[in-house]
Amino acid sequence: MNPFVKIRRELHQIPELGFQEFKTQAYLLSYIESLPQERMTIKKWETGLFVKIHGLHPEKTIGYRTDIDGLPIVEETNLSFSSTHEAQMHACGHDFHMSITLGILTYFVEQPINDDLLFIFQPAEEGPGGAEPMLKSEMMREWKPDIIFALHIAPEYPVGTISLKEGLLFANTSELFIDLKGKGGHAAYPHQTNDMIIAACNLVNQLQTIISRNVNPLDSAVITIGKITGGTVQNIIAERARLEGTIRTLTSDSMTKVKQRIKALVNGIETGFECEAKIDFGAMYYQVYNDEKLARDFIEFVRNETKYEVIECREAMTGEDFGYMLAEIPGFMFWLGVDSLYGLHHAKLNPNEDAISVAIDIITSYITIIGNN
Numbered sequence: 358m359n360p361f362v363k364i365r366r367e368l369h370q371i372p373e374l375g376f377q378e379f380k381t382q383a384y385l386l387s388y389i390e391s392l393p394q395e396r397m398t399i400k401k402w403e404t405g406l407f408v409k410i411h412g413l414h415p416e417k418t419i420g421y422r423t424d425i426d427g428l429p430i431v432e433e434t435n436l437s438f439s440s441t442h443e444a445q446m447h448a449c450g451h452d453f454h455m456s457i458t459l460g461i462l463t464y465f466v467e468q469p470i471n472d473d474l475l476f477i478f479q480p481a482e483e484g485p486g487g488a489e490p491m492l493k494s495e496m497m498r499e500w501k502p503d504i505i506f507a508l509h510i511a512p513e514y515p516v517g518t519i520s521l522k523e524g525l526l527f528a529n530t531s532e533l534f535i536d537l538k539g540k541g542g543h544a545a546y547p548h549q550t551n552d553m554i555i556a557a558c559n560l561v562n563q564l565q566t567i568i569s570r571n572v573n574p575l576d577s578a579v580i581t582i583g584k585i586t587g588g589t590v591q592n593i594i595a596e597r598a599r600l601e602g603t604i605r606t607l608t609s610d611s612m613t614k615v616k617q618r619i620k621a622l623v624n625g626i627e628t629g630f631e632c633e634a635k636i637d638f639g640a641m642y643y644q645v646y647n648d649e650k651l652a653r654d655f656i657e658f659v660r661n662e663t664k665y666e667v668i669e670c671r672e673a674m675t676g677e678d679f680g681y682m683l684a685e686i687p688g689f690m691f692w693l694g695v696d697s698l699y700g701l702h703h704a705k706l707n708p709n710e711d712a713i714s715v716a717i718d719i720i721t722s723y724i725t726i727i728g729n730n
């Protein structure tokens with residue numbers, strides 16, 4: 358078996374949520390420390406890592422970033438190497454991202470190039486966000502790369518295909534948490550209460566009118582409420598309800614507008630249902646904006662210099678805190694085709710492992726060219 362497929366399977370078994378990636382960090386460290394250390398410096402950052410491979414005649418530093426966290430999902434793949442952590446799963450491909458990164462790192466330990474390489478193992482991409490604090494860290498100040506790139510698995514594309522575009526690739530995001538508190542009571546006496554289940558249901562419907570009636574239809578925005586909790590038992594009118602969701606917009610102006618409208622509608626719910634509401638916009642991620650020249654050069658490189666296929670895609674409403682790194686360092690992100698019937702964040706996501714060697718092949722060839730010039 359390809360050693361990086363084996364590594365992927367081992368990492369797949371130990372998914373951990375943001376800033377709790379202790380076993381993951383230990384696994385990564387133990388592998389990286391087993392490689393020859395002469396040209397390598399490793400620094401821990403929270404539950405992540407910075408690993409520098411010193412070049413032969415460095416003129417610049419090339420950065421490559423992987424995320425390392427999992428999601429709170431009960432895995433349903435039935436794979437022999439399914440998650441051993443209860444209700445946690447690598448359902449966004451970060452196990453792939455990590456094993457590919459270790460494959461690239463290993464290659465350049467064995468075959469050094471002129472430039473320095475910085476590998477960034479970043480915690481908490483799914484939330485609350487590790488990229489922004491990592492970017493502000495002492496280590497990043499000292500080792501800041503001159504260019505940086507990363508990939509994300511794409512279940513909808515076949516293996517052997519990558520996909521990207523110049524400019525905007527992923528949306529701006531903001532988490533959304535709304536707590537409602539009213540007067541609960543006996544299920545048979547609704548007139549003596551103000552039911553937070555009814556208030557929450559109304560609010561969920563009203564929130565969608567922001568997308569259909571407040572955002573310019575030629576722009577794009579999404580509000581998803583992914584979780585509702587409230588009440589205690591079937592015959593008690595609920596005193597509390599909580600909505601948890603996320604907002605996605607293609608522009609920061611739309612994000613500001615959507616948030617203003619959410620506040621207005623929540624105020625309306627407070628008045629209409631005689632309750633109290635608290636809004637928390639949680640973590641925000643800046644859009645992923647690919648440097649136009651670097652993305653174009655990479656597209657031409659894969660198209661002309663490799664046996665793989667490039668699809669020039671449209672932007673997506675996914676979010677990625679790698680956007681913060683791209684806002685400060687020129688670079689790009691691309692999608693890696695992994696051909697899974699089930700998509701990202703699905704309990705049955707099962708990416709094709711042949712994509713691991715495809716990614717290692719493309720990226721090591723690309724870095725060899727740009728890192729020896």
Ligand SMILES: CC(=O)N[C@@H](CCC[C@H](N)C(=O)O)C(=O)O
Nearest residue numbers: 483484530531532603675676677
């Ligand atoms: C690639 C991907 O799926 N990223 C996540 C990022 C989540 C950001 C944040 N926790 C939020 O929910 O807004 C995504 O859901 O797009």
